[in-house]
Amino acid sequence: MAGLSTKAIKNRIKSMNSTRQITKAMELVAASKLRGAQARAVAIKEYFTTFYQAMQDIAASSSNFESKFLSPTPGVKPLYIVIAGDRGLAGGYNSNVFRMTIGMPPEAKVIPIGKRSVEFFKKRRYEIVTDDYTEAAILNTADCYSIAALAAEGFLKGEYDSLFVIYTNFINLLSQSTERLQLLPFNLEEKEGPRSEKVLYEPDAETVFERIVPEYLGGLIFGALSKSIASEQAARRQAMNSATKNADEIIAELDLQYNRARQGAITQEITEIVAGSNAQS
Numbered sequence: 001m002a003g004l005s006t007k008a009i010k011n012r013i014k015s016m017n018s019t020r021q022i023t024k025a026m027e028l029v030a031a032s033k034l035r036g037a038q039a040r041a042v043a044i045k046e047y048f049t050t051f052y053q054a055m056q057d058i059a060a061s062s063s064n065f066e067s068k069f070l071s072p073t074p075g076v077k078p079l080y081i082v083i084a085g086d087r088g089l090a091g092g093y094n095s096n097v098f099r100m101t102i103g104m105p106p107e108a109k110v111i112p113i114g115k116r117s118v119e120f121f122k123k124r125r126y127e128i129v130t131d132d133y134t135e136a137a138i139l140n141t142a143d144c145y146s147i148a149a150l151a152a153e154g155f156l157k158g159e160y161d162s163l164f165v166i167y168t169n170f171i172n173l174l175s176q177s178t179e180r181l182q183l184l185p186f187n188l189e190e191k192e193g194p195r196s197e198k199v200l201y202e203p204d205a206e207t208v209f210e211r212i213v214p215e216y217l218g219g220l221i222f223g224a225l226s227k228s229i230a231s232e233q234a235a236r237r238q239a240m241n242s243a244t245k246n247a248d249e250i251i252a253e254l255d256l257q258y259n260r261a262r263q264g265a266i267t268q269e270i271t272e273i274v275a276g277s278n279a280q281s
Helices: 006-059 093-103 115-122 141-156 205-280
Strands: 077-083 109-113 160-172 175-184
Touching (some): 006 160, 077 093, 077 141, 077 205, 093 175, 109 115, 141 175
Parallel strands (some): 077 109
């Protein structure tokens, strides 16, 4: 930065202060959105834990229980739901999600969620089932149920042999991990002891089970979405906090450079005045 005039340095300081205001504002917005996303993820957990237990109980109600959701159709394509962000400036959040897709088979079909996910897969060879979900932040439970119904219907028709969701799990403010979760075929827990057949289901246990599974899938997708949004906001908050600190350091360095340049200019003026005075005497 040597050789810059005091005016140029002052302009740099002004520009950096404007940048700092933006990064600080984005940090505060991300922190606010993070609290809402965390609350949604916690609120839905107990509800769908109960759903899961209900499906376990239904499956355990009959010794010869069978469902298409328990066994894949061999030789068909897997379906992936990939949740990424709507924008950048969130550190490695989006790139970590896309790194997880490296192991996807080339014949896989995809439902991308989030603007960056839609953009990513439109540039790749994968078949996109639908690109209607370009804004992850505005999706609600109804949207997640629609995605689940679409995936469940395709699985029952034999269009997909498995269903996975790739998302970012929120651990804490400083830690998030990208994960791949298998949703279908549904895995039942092996329970020891005799099966209970006291509960009667109408018209039958299999029909009730297959009506519940899409609802449960919708809950899992909504949970993954909420955790992903919380992770994105946490990553953005951390990135903007680091950017604000960097801006503070640069502004401090520029202030030092400005003071030195200003002092140098004053010293130069004094030197020129003294030299002129000596020349006249």
